[in-house]
Amino acid sequence: MEMSYGPTIEGLMNHRSIRKFTDQLVTEEHRSAILAAGQQASSSSNMQAFSVIRITDRQLREExxxxxxxxxxxxxxxEFWVWCADLxxxxxxxxxGSGSERLEEANAEWYTIGAVDTALAAQNAAAxxxxxxxxxxxxxxxxxxxRRVGELLKLPQLVAPLFGMCIGYPDQDPVVRPRLSPEAVMHExxxxxxxxxxxxxxxxxxHRSYMRERSGGKLETSWSEQMAAKHSQSGRQIGGYLKQQGFRLDD
Structure with missing residues (x-):
């Protein structure tokens, strides 16, 4: 018999990335609830080291x-929100520090706190x-x-954009992507x-079976093949920008 663990776990287990949305707008009430849930995520020493920038300007969205x-x-x-680590x-x-003073530089631990706080808040908001x-x-x-994103969003020192999030009502019903087995990620x-x-x-x-179903039989890429392709690409260069923003990543 299949076990039921309640709506919270069932909702998490049914997560899919949605890339096609209806035209229905997200209400202010729902936006507020999503942000409030994000703010209730765990935070290192209650620093709440993140900010969210809601992008409503069409030209800015295009850029x-x-x-x-x-x-x-x-x-x-x-909705398109940009989530930022914010110290x-x-x-x-x-x-x-203040807006008119040079802020004290932060070490790699500060950046880690900001990145973790931001990710935790965003995942709460997603759920x-x-x-x-x-x-x-x-x-x-x-x-x-x-760098260009930082310029467009007018981010001050010790603030760095980490990722965006599209939000809306799904206009597609993709299959759930399988994950590695628990034995592959849990160690004792x-x-x-x-x-x-x-x-x-x-x-x-x-993963091949998932890709076949998702693509209607056109693709059957394995996870290893996807990771090999990703490894062959040059990674994003963000270290220089983070240093520019005041994060000393070598400490």
């Missing part, structure tokens, strides 16, 4: 879409949106030209890679 590699849903989704507000609260019948997709492509007492070869092979088979 951001171009930066992401012309992902059309950045322009077409009812600027913290320095002001701590009396270490909240899905519970309301909405769909989301994360947009890491804003880091394709992170110490890290062990001894079973990785067989676990990856098993996942490759499931």
């Amino acid at each position: 951001l879409m171009a930066i992401t590699g012309n992902q059309s849903y950045v322009l077409e989704s009812p 600027y507000r913290y320095t002001m609260a701590a009396g270490q 909240a949106a899905e519970s309301l019948g909405l769909g989301i997709v994360y947009i890491g492509g804003i880091r394709n030209d992170i 007492n110490e890290y062990s890679s001894s079973a990785y070869a067989s676990l990856i092979a098993e996942y490759d088979d499931r």
Whole structure:
């Protein structure tokens, strides 16, 4: 008999990235609830080291879409939010800087706090949106030209854009993408890679089946093949920008 764990877990297990949305707008009530849920996420020492920028200007959306590699849903989704690691507000609260002063530089730990706080808040917001019948997709492509995004959004020192999020009512019903088996990600007492070869092979088979179903038989790419293709690409260069923004990543 299939186990039921309640609506929260069932909702999380049914997450799909949505890339096609209806024209129905997201109400202010729902926007507020989604943001409030994000704000209730765990935060390191209650620093709440993140900010969200809601993009409503069409020209700005078009520029951001171009930066992401012309992902059309950045322009077409009812809502597009940019999630930023934000230590600027913290320095002001701590009396270490203000808008007219040079802010104290932050080390890699500060950046890590901001990145983790931002991701936790965004995932809370994503789960909240899905519970309301909405769909989301994360947009890491804003880091394709992170400096330009920072300029467009007028980000001060110690604030860095990490990813975007499209939000809206789904106009598609994609199948759920399978994940690695729990045995591949859960370790006990110490890290062990001894079973990785067989676990990856098993996942490759499931991933091929998923790709066949998703593409209507046109593709059957394995996870390993996708990762090899990604590895062959040059990674986004963001270290220089983060240093420009005041994060000392070598400490």
